[in-house]
Amino acid sequence: MAKQMSGEQMYVLPEGAQRILGRDAMRINIAIGYAVANIVKTTLGPKGMDKMLVSDLGDIVITNDGATILDEMNVDHPAAKLMVEVAKTQDKEVGDGTTTSVVIGGNLLKNAGTLLEQGIHPTTIIKGYEVAEQEAMKILERISKDVTPEDAKTLNRIAMISMGSKGVGSEEEKTKIANIVVTALKQVAEKRDGKYVVDSDFIQIEKKAGGDVLDTELINGIIVDKEIVHAGMPKTIKAAKIALIDSALEIEKTETDAKIEITSPEQMESFLKQEEKMLKEMVGKIQRSGATAVFCQKGIDDLAQHYLAKMKIMAVRRVKKSDMEKLARATGAKVASSLDDLNESDLGNAGLVEEKKVGGEAMVFVRECKDPKSVSIFVRGGTEHVVSEVERAVKDAIGAVGATIEYGKYVVGGGSAEMAISSALQDYAIKVGGREQLAIQAFAEALEAIPKALAENAGMDAIDTLVTLRTRHKASKEGNSYGVDVLRGRVDDVEKIGVLEPAKVKKQAISSATETARLILRIDDIISSRGKSGGMPPGGMGGPGGEMGMD
Ligand code: ADP
Ligand code: MG
Secondary structure, eight states: EEETTTTTEEEEOTTTOOOEHHHHHHHHHHHHHHHHHHHHTTTTTTTOOOOOETTTTEEEEEOOOOOHHHHHHTTHHHHHHHHHHHHHHHHHSSSHHHHHHHHHHHHHHHHHHHHTTTTTHHHHHHHHHHHHHHHHHHHHHOOOOOOOTOOOOHHHHHHHHHTSSSOOOOOHHHHHHHHHHHHHHHOOEETTEEEEOGGGGEEEEEEEEOGGGEEEEEEEEEEEOOOOOOOTTTTTTEEEEEEESSSSSOOOOHHHHOOOOHHHHHHHHHHHHHHHHHHHHHHHHHHTTTTTTEEESSSSHHHHHHHHHHHOOEEEOSSHHHHHHHHHHHHOOOSSSSGGGGOOGGOEEEEEEEEEETTTTEEHHHHHHHOOOSSEEEEEEESSSHHHHHHHHHHHHHHHHHHHHHHHHEEEETTTTHHHHHHHHHHHHHOOOOOHHHHHHHHHHHHHOOOOOOOOHTTOOHHHHHHHHHHHHHHSSOOOOEEETTTEEEEETTTTTEEEHHHOOOOOOOOHHHHHHHHHHHOOOEEEEEESSGGTTTTTOOOOTTTTTTT
């Protein structure tokens, strides 16, 4: 919209465009950013409330997940969209801590607003925030503790805490799911150059409404959401030898379409015989390889199905390419691109392959693979809403535990880490001095928004809580574990009760919040060709007909 031309700015604005300059622009952006943070703030922590989001079409989502809420909210103001970006980045990078990042970001903006009113220049604030962020990272590093993939106890706690605020109800359900997630991640984590790498793509999540959340299970293998092609094939195969084929078990169209003039019934018959023979030959190759279950990425001819059924070979067709890759990783099979390439050594293994009807729909479960490099979590729950929320909880836990395994460090949650960093930053600010000191203090205070929100959401007195926490953190050594025990409604050593979080989630939350706050504080000019949105009053975002916030 605006082009910088040799120091002179030139604007070519369409009719009806609005422009808001300088402090006004900044004030609006700050107010909007803070408003977005306040919307998600009430969902923070296990005592946070849920939001019910209703789309233009009347679809309902009930959730507690910051990223999902912002995604569904259709925010319209550009500053609000930047805040949504914070959540999106957080979600993409670590898969948890979205609400935290938005709340910190909004409070960084709010505190910057106070400094602006006191006549501090935005550049000073931005610089101060930069310095504060760097120092915060150093403090975070110091207060983080080491953890390995073998430490199931710590990882389980981290999974439990990350799921804490989701609609996954009972302790029993959470314990079960935490166990599943930790086992799954340990299974797919790989050590490369002395470091653990986790590719969560290799944890497949399938969900089906029906049953109970406690029926959610870990499958050492994968689930193929297809049915067995032929009723005459076995529905269960033990100690299965698995062939993965990415060519069609059909006579290629071009072959049959080629001009063949059939002039007599005998000719017709011999032609069909020929086709039959070719298909039989194809199936013969599969049988000779020793395969007992076939997963084909393409189609399987009816006649080929019939022959396979006769040989007691199970077959599934039109399997997704991504599922073929997971099958290969789970069973150790090599995908054969033609039947001539199919050898016994290409076959994979699974203790059990079975077709099961779930919620009236057949699915094929490839189970009991030995040391699979790809596993599945089959999510169950009473209704669509429940399974969707459980799925989000599983994803958060995968993000949290995955990040912990990769980064190898955790911190104490319940606002404890934020308080520890805030407290140390206050000391640091005094050393820095000058105007920057004020910005660093503003940054330190923004971090207190996390324990404050946790306390508010738990129905505790937020001011009392903060005062107690500040005193405790000042009095004890750096990185002590005092935080908000939201379940008991008091300040306590929350490490003792296992409120643990991945260090990487905190690191990312603080850095993406700071980055966005700095970005927004650099804006001193809003030019809006759509007229209304630049001048929208704070808080008045979203609404039907608004643009999708997340594209
Ligand atoms: P986010 O989207 O930021 O992950 P959540 O709603 O998941 O937001 O809340 C995470 C916050 O709740 C973290 O600060 C975490 O330490 C805190 N928390 C979770 N469980 C507990 C608990 N049992 N006691 C105290 N704090 C908790
Ligand atoms: Mg969370």
